[in-house]
Amino acid sequence: MRARDFGVLVLPDASAPAVLERFRRVEEFGFDQVFLPDHIANVFATEPAWLDGATLAAAAAVATERIRIGTLVSNPVLRPPALLAKEALTLDHLSGGRFELGIGAGIVAADHHATGTEPWSVRERVARFAEYVRVLDEILSADGEPYTFEGRWYSVRDLATGPAAVRRPRPPIVIGGQAPSILRVAAQRADVWNTNGKPELSLDENIALVARQNRELDELCDGYGRDPRALRRSALLWATTDPLTGPAGLEELVERLSGAGIEDFVLGWPEPAQADRFETLVREVIPKLR
Template sequence: MRRFGVILMQDVPADEMLARFRRIEELGFDQAYIADHIGDFRAPDGPFLDGWSLLAAAAVVTSRVAIGPLVNNPILRAPGLLAKQAMTVDQLSGGRLELGMGAGVFEMDHHAVGSPLWPAKERVRRFAEYVSIVDGVMRSLGKPYTFEGEWYSVRDLPTAPGPVRRPPIVVGGQAPTMLKVAVSHGDVWNTNGQVGAPVADIVARTREQNDRLDELCLAAGRDPATLRRQFLLWDTTDALTSGVSLTELVERLSAAGIDDFVVCWPWVAEQLAEFEKLAEEVIPGLRG
């Protein structure tokens, strides 16, 4: 069965953000995600709250919907700290965390925390170690965790009491290394297509990447069906702004191998009624 989630930009006061989380749950969505950046990439001078702090609050004001970052930002948090935050949110939510993991690409995040920009090759090597550490911590069953790598080290990290369950890891990215990490550590692979590209090109590229993931799974001795495929509908695939219907987008991307779909919370208030109509009238028929 297809799953449908929503990504929120944390660009309003905390009480309104929590109301949005509750509304997403009421509308029947499967996941509610936040972005994990230091500021709003659309309006750097605008308001933007910390994502992981909001997830902790969302965990206690919702009861069913899965919550998580799409995706976590390694520029802002060392892997050991992120693992502790993730365990805490999973505990608060009763096991509803979905742990999106990305490589971190925005210069503003580097500048804000005084980190030098990472060259592309370094970024992907860091990512592979980062995910390995977090996955290892989640599997430690409360035992201290140690890791020594090229870019990160963790020594005797306390892991008790551990998560309620090992949170599903959602690996976001399209580079070859990201696909390999998705196969080795991921439960879900997330993509968002190509910024500005026509829908037909995005569908074709997504099909190619899904075929490559199948090949990598088989080479690793993994059943490709155990790795779900998720698509973030935004930019030229945003059903509220692109002029392409959600039904068409879901049908074409499903044929390219996608299982799960994430829509954007409306960018402007005037789109809220259309967004809720999609949730109540269109999505139930698309679950399959």
């Protein structure tokens, strides 16, 4: 069995110095990864204020030394694929090869409203996502060679792709989502698949869902001629799978989700009232689960 990784999703919902301190604390705690979201605003509340996650990923790269840094997940509504690829390469260099590029399908209406666009239909979002990830993958793998792509939704002409990535062959791609179309793209192109389950489902229902989706991913990988073990499986623990607020502790969650195929576990940065319990998990529970 491969070693488990543990990460933390840090929301940019504090002052810049406070968020930087969160990055440092995550690294001091010994986590493997720190992630940031990529929405124009908090999708759940209007307060507190919300900073830009992608910009703070660059700050995390220079504020830390060891921990891997990533987006969970970058947003195609806000960032054209060539721009995101250049941002990812820059973060790859800033971090010395520690950056991991999470990509989602762009489902939040507020991100569209902020950019003056109408929310995409499901059909359009699915078609866009496959093209979007293809362009990103090919640019990041181009090793400085000029890149051109002409698709239905995206086009890139004579893009200078240098410098080549520090992380070889390119920064890892983490695809987040649960729709069948997302699973197909993950099986084709991702290094990691991430799920956050469904908040309306119970813990048992979410475990069953993850197990079924991992079986589907195995079959899809086989169909594409890819070893299913080459695609790591990751879970963001929240709602009914949150060890700080949900019905199960971290030990039970890791045991049950591991049985469903999950290898990496991402916790949320705690609210102040949960800080002591979070530190207990860090110091007493996670070391035994690795």
